[in-house]
Amino acid sequence: MNKNKNKNKFKETMKEFRESKRSSVVVYLILRALIIFCGVFQLLRGNFQVTFLCIFALLLLTMPIILQKKFKMVLPNTLEIIIFLFIFSAQILGEIFNFYGNVPHWDTMLHTINGFLCAGIGFALVDLLNENAKSIKLSPLYLSLAAFCFSMTVGVCWEFFEYSLDKFMLYDTQKDTIVTTISTVWLDPTQSNSTVVIKEIAETILYDSNGNVLTVIEGGYLDIGINDTMKDLFVNLIGAVVFSTLGFFYVKNREKHKISKHFIPEKAQDSSES
Secondary structure (H helix, E strand, O other), rough: OEEEEEEEEHHHHHHHHHHOOOOOHHHHHHHHHHHHHHHHHHHOOOOHHHHHHHHHHHHHHHHHHHHHHHOOOOOOOOHHHHHHHHHHHHHHHHOOHHHHHOOOHHHHHHHHHHHHHHHHHHHHHHHHHHOOOOOOOOOOHHEEEEHHHHHHHHHHHHHHHHHHHHOOOOOOOOOOEOOOOOOOOOOHHHOOOOOOEOOOOEEEEEEOOOEEEEEEOOEEEEEEEHHHHHHHHHHHHHHHHHHHHHHHHHOOOOOOOHHHHHOOOOOOOOOOOO
């Protein structure tokens, strides 16, 4: 009984979604079809890990639709399409087709967009609360600051998650970087906390405990993740600042800044009001 009820509820949500957002629906259906095709193809090849990623991507695609219904808000078509494309780019193109490794700056682009989108979510949550509250009215600056902080917190938590995968599961989500200069107090022979700088590193040779050469890293020294982490947080900051700025001017004058309206979630109208 509950299963049928939930099924009918989801069908109703999808019907409303189709009626109000035709351009979003077109993008959603195209991406959904591509993911299903990819998942079935990989399943037939016996690649169950990739099939699971496709199923996970399909679930993520439905989240914007369900969240709008759950929290009674409306995502503008432009923002919604960006979210759909972001999910497809991160899960399917990035993970399955290895765009992270094959396309320069793919990861950087996605982290910038992630900062933008998370700021949008944070802004929407606080703005909708602000609109519904009778006794409290938050300033545009406060709303923008809350959106910025929300986005940066999500970015930091994601880097914690990546670090945990690398530390305990021996993955390499925080990508390594070849560097030719390092500065460290570890090599200070006097142990007086003085920085030792080593420049123009040509190669690094790694040995095991028995003195056997494991590998030779040509071109410098292998930085294990810190540059990637800081770069991701920096571009996340850029995305968060861009959205927070748009949000600030939008709240100051909702009618004047119509471009921002394409990226700012709004409260859904009750059927009784329309």
